[in-house]
Amino acid sequence: MPKKSGGYRRNAWKEKLILAVIETIDLHHRYPQQKKGQWALEGIDLKVGEGEMHGLLGPDGAGKTTLLRILATVKKPYQGEAFVQGFSTRKQAAKICRIIGYMPQNFSLYPDLSVVENLNFFADTQGMEKRNKIERIDRMIEFARLGDFKDRRADNLSGGMKKKLALGCALIHEPRILLLDEPSTGVDPVSRRELWLILSQVVAGGVTVFVSTPYMDEAERCHRVSILYQGAILTEGIPADLTSNLPYEIVEVRGKPRKITRQVVKELPSVLAWRPIGDRFRLAVRKPEETIQQLTTLLNEADVEIKLLTQSRRTMEDVFIHLVDAERLKQ
């Protein structure tokens, strides 16, 4: 097969043929204030292949930040092991720091330094050579689209721009592995899109990216995702596989009047579960064609004007809700 420029070896990540550059084995972590038997992280086994964009999905308090801090060697795990590029996070932290870029969730820049000064500082801490450094700083400014704000102090940047600068600082020494903790939280949609565009380019360049996010829609942009909930990984896999493994399909319906539509939906036996979203109802069903037919008949009989009645894409949000509901039933 011809080698493609900077691309990812086709489908290799699907079969995990590639060497795992991030690996954790039975990783546990507990904070001092936690009682015995309570864990911030409980038995995390994770493998991220080279060049993979891996999304760590989970709500606030799931343990995402703790896991990233352990991988970035900021925190020692309570129990279990974590390896980055084969180096132990317990014993070889210095080696790991040279090859990773880490962007913590909270702003990690110097507010009283300008954009250029911040980049310069981070380049120096990574021991970059001068000639290389200048070129690289320019490249990062271009990359983060901060050309017009080079000399602006970091604390005068908008939220989105701060995130982009922090990303630039994390990338300054051309790390092969990038760890990002909720880069898009609190960023408005335009900046969020720009940030993801930058990440897409980074991944296209062959860098392994491990990114945490509370937004389910972002998961669909990753090669693989892990869903973290209450310190444990509920599932891991390729987004498309996770959605197609759901034991039901989705149908969406919107009718006028809404109340009667709701009544019909509620009483239809082939509807396993339903929830309102705006004016629509999102239904979980086994056989979408059948349910659509039944609904057409019933709604027509009830004199409901059908505005929308269609099978809809299953999303990562459906996966998450399904898994968490199942988890809650267990507890």
Place this chain on the structure above:
Amino acid sequence: MNAYENAVNTDGLTRKFGDFTAVDQVDFYIPKGEIFGLLGPNGAGKTTTIRMLCGIIAPTAGSATVLGYDIHKQVKNIKKNIGYMSQRFSLYNDLTAYENIDFYASIYGLNHGNKKQRIEELIDQSGLRDYEGELSSNLSGAWRQRLALACAIAHDPPMVFLDEPTAGVDPVSRREFWNLIYQMAGRGVSVLATTHYMDEADYCNKIGMMYKGRIVAIASPDTFKNDQPGVLVQVSMMDPLKGEEIAEQVSGVMGAALHGISLHITVENKEVIPTLRAAFDQAQLIVDEFEIIQPSLEDVFINMVEKQMQQNGRSDSKELVQ
């Protein structure tokens, strides 16, 4: 209670801070029992709009009614009859969940007999029964949110303002939170929510997209998505960077952008897809999948912002990134 048809009705509502126009001739209305979402980036004027409607600041020009009360003349009546849940909800960390609700109910002047019954009702509605004795500082984000909502509606207001109500909350908790809102709306309560998270806007009946102080469009989420020009195709392929380059050369392609590991291409119509496929084949790019998808509200929003920027000229785009 006032008789009113629309819970909110604005007419050329404007607010200036010095030379800066934060809210620029905004017109919209919210029918009773509807949920209206105000969508826009930080600094678009969402909060200023809410603060005018709550009677906290006066408009520079224009007028509005809330629950039939005039925001110029009847501010007291408005304040008494609305609930407001701000983004950083103001709960007392050293009070329990129950005590927080009790405190808010007292502020709103519920008398003793009614109060107890109302608190019980709120605790049941919001599912806080197991946590009523817990200090609010010990509650997780999702529970704090529900508690904040319970506090904001302690006096059973017919109009509720929510400022980014579920930012950072997981989908399951969010679904439950919105179920509470839908129950309220079902009882005739009207809701105005602001957000910059596009997937949250999906939960509203109607959305007003706000950009630089103006409302640039109002429609239902479905209408917004259906009215987008062109067809959005998601392509899973090797080397999407190269794919983007090639797609942009194909006639009938309106735009292409990396979307994580895949490529999003907007084409004029479905007939362009075979041409696109052929172009990729010719460049020896291996494509896994072509999938036609519905644009998200984020796509819609960004298209709209770009259109506005084009109309206003390039100088605008710099301000946007700020």
